[in-house]
Amino acid sequence: MSQPGVPASGGAPTGLQVQNGSTSALGSLYTNGPVQNALMSSQVSVSQGYNSQLPGPYPHLIPAKSSLNPVSGQDNYGGSQTVSTLNNYQGPGQTLNRPPMASNPVIPSLHSGPVPRMSPPASQIPAAIPAATPMPSGSLLPGANLPPPLNWQYNYPSTGSQTNCLHASSQSTVSGNTNLTTNHQHVSSGDPSLQNSYLKSGSASPLVNPPLPTTFQPGTPLGPPPVKGPPPVRALTPQKSSHTAVLQPSFNSALNQEGGTSNTSNEPMVVHNSYDEIEGGGFLATPQLTNKNPKVGGSVGYSYPSLPPGYQNTPPPSTTGMLPSSLNYPSGPPAFTQTPLGANHLTASMHGLSLHPEGLRVINLLQERNMLPTTPLQPPVPNLHEDIQKLNCNPELFRCTLTSIPQTQALLNKAKLPLGLLLHPFKDLVQLPVVTSSTIVRCRSCRTYINPFVSFLDQRRWKCNLCYRINDVPEEFMYNPLTRVYGEPHRRPEVQNATIEFMAPSEYMLRPPQPPVYFFVFDVSHNAVETGYLNLVCQSLLDNLDLLPGNTRTKIGFVTFDSTIHFYSLQEGLSQPQMLIVSDIEDVFIPMPENLLVNLNESKELVQDLLKTLPQMFTKTLETQSALGPALQAAFKLMSPTGGRISVFQTQLPNLGVGALKPREEPNQRSSAKEIHLTPSTDFYKKLALDCSGQQVAVDLFLLSGQYSDLASLGCISRYSAGSVYYYPSYHQQHNPVQVQKLQKELHRYLTRKIGFEAVMRIRCTKGLSIHTFHGNFFVRSTDLLSLPNVNPDAGYAVQMSVEENLTDTQLVSFQSALLYTSSKGERRIRVHTLCLPVVSTLNEVFLGADVQAISGLLANMAVDRCVTASLSDARDALVNAVIDTLSAYRSLVLSNQQPGLMVPFSLRLFPLFVLALLKQKSFQTGTNARLDERIFAMCQVKNQPLVYFMLTTHPNLYRIDSLSDEGALNINDRTIPQPPILQLSVEKLSRDGAFLMDAGSVMMLWIGKNCGHNFLSHVVGVQNYASIPQTMTDLPELDTPESARTIAFISWLREQRPFFPILYIIRDESPVKANFLQNMVEDRTESALSYYEFLLHIQQQVNK
């Protein structure tokens, strides 16, 4: 492939797309159609995602309305048929008649008594944000309409928050952030003007020691910390009990919020008056901080139970992280006063080069094409002294695109690499130290939580590693609960763990922690009933009802809707649930709200009763209309007083009432260059999401639809409310067993996984660095504070950064994320992660520390934004240019002698491959007729998936598994787990006599070749011959053979690495799913995309220009 026209960096927008399958102008980019590969089979399967085991079209795929008489459908539904089903449902004495039809505003036909009118629909409530923001780019930010350059500009002028219109605008689109972020790009510490902006005039807050006993409880049980454990050696007198008794924790929203320090004295405090700053605001700049505990003499009389029993299966924190010997904190001030960060760290880091010599290699990719490691790619280890590195944050939780931070923006600009962080802050952790203490030690200036990378000037003072302020060590902190020794502040768990969780005292609350509230909204239109999904969802809820995270306060409620909205009274004492129909969807009111959202414990039988009955209630419906918007408004109203989670199940394009949408996808333009429908067609869902966010309500969307449902619009409801989107194209209970299984597994995970409520997250970084763009599902409520009404352990986030001030005097920088949330048990908790990285001064060092996976992940986020603000082809060009620019910079600025070939630093050896994989990823691919909703969903995944799963989706791991051996196997708990090598993603690596497993994260595909050995077929698959492999086989049987044991062990082990359950598709040669399998063969050429080698040649041409 050597067609001209690929832009040089920053060049004209001609380009790669010419090579990617079209020969002409932009408008016909994808006209060459979807034929991908000789091995590839049907187009149908390509377009249907993983559900292509469908035997063929089935009625569900046909727009339901076309097969129904809409008019009669409505009438019938309103008539006797429905009523009869309802009759089963009514409590004694209730008569519910459905009103004629909802086209005219009708008074709610609730005959069971007068019902108060409710407040106006949410859409009439002023939105939380100023503008309607219909379009992401133009309306949000000044300058956003500028045509974006084709490559990203990572270089940011070091002043002025308005300079990055491009990025700022992009962030307001698919990323979950919105206009409020516009002026708040300088999140970093240190900007004096900013510091002022965080200042609030405030009165002195009272001493806010909460009445919690100070208990370090690794894995403490919920609720008040145990105080009765045998007290450790009490070197000191008891303290504070009388003190704290005076100070009632206050839920007053004007005081005592998180922003305040968690303890100590009566000094003036900043007053926060909303959730926006509950996590801590920025810089307090309260000058005269004595921070002296009134009590002298080290009165630390708290009871520190020594490693109490685990909390929720959490083993006690390993002692390794807390070994007192791991860090030498010189006690004398002189050692510390010279440099901003601990000098001991510094010197040490000079010796501790952790780079393997291999890492210094320069590679000619044209000669060494297979650089893919045979084992999963590990993130690079920052070049830090081992004493520091071993305290560093786990890269699964927190990683940076550059593990060596360039000391100036100029240096960063030269590298042409994006600087950013990728976070998985709420990941399920096996081991999580939990600290209960009245003293959460934070920097007085920038509110950073004390962490392993601060410096202790002496026992009594510590220097913040983000803003360099010198803080006093609170008296309580002098005592180390682990060693029970006084005078070891640097050995406290807070200083020994980069990931830690605090039990937050009352000043971290705006109100008493909310109860867990779960609300379910079910589409029960004809289309929905036809899919049969209600059976599965209701059954799944029944099965998992007792596993919903919560406590005795847990509340639950249900709404169903078609052209009307059906509420269900579950009031304790009723003999059965009571259905209440509201047909006025123009102005939805909530009948007896107190009975619709009920305590789960008290009304469990009614809930179970309802769940058992629901699937049958609508089986005969002919109602085709879908009033999703009004149903969501109703749900929002019900949830507003408490906050919580709304789970919406939708099976079609909503077409009635507010939020009604029109079909926008034209199938024959699916592969058109102008993906004009990547943006929402209405701002209704976004506005409602922002209303939800303001009331601590998150909305999760389950879209189960065989037709275009405008996910670009619907998805906003989740994106801005910090919810999640799930998509099951062509879901059907009978015809699509694979999707059924997938939904079942994912529902189980969804319903039972940990959840945090009313959460906010803030990311801080060392003075000089600045965060300017956020990616993920949330709303940026104020400056840099991410509003997360719900947070779940499967959500990832990314941020972009720039170097605002030179870091020339700094050898280490740190990043800290703090997630403040309410647990399902009603505790306020703060999870803190701190990452420490070295600063470097040469370009070569920057390149050597590049984390190619993190870079790819961040680029993907940026590319999604670019798709929306500009176009798909722009985004693709920018991706390609990212590689070209970087490798050009490396060639011209680092390499001394200009060798032929495509020279890359070892760290970036997979950069071109991963970018090519991105170009072939569902979000960005061209030349196929991928459905618009599937593309949008893939983009949602880019934004919301943690990096590790995103990378598996983008560049899956391929293994040959028909001849697994124990050679090199892992041994875990007496299980032998084979470790077959990872293969390149190319059909060259396949052979018809083998069986190949592709692990793509949420899905696995096992392709079995036609001539696969009988041994594998009979001993692993359990069939006599190839022809007997079932068409829709989604797991392997457990057979009593060593081959089966090995295979099962390997697949189970892969599955155990992730919290969700990937479905396994067994693919025969003629299976329609095979196209999906082959589509992931990133290195192969297709008619619409370059092969890896062609791509390398293209890059080389551009680089060597």
Ligand SMILES: [Zn+2]
């Ligand atoms: Zn600080």
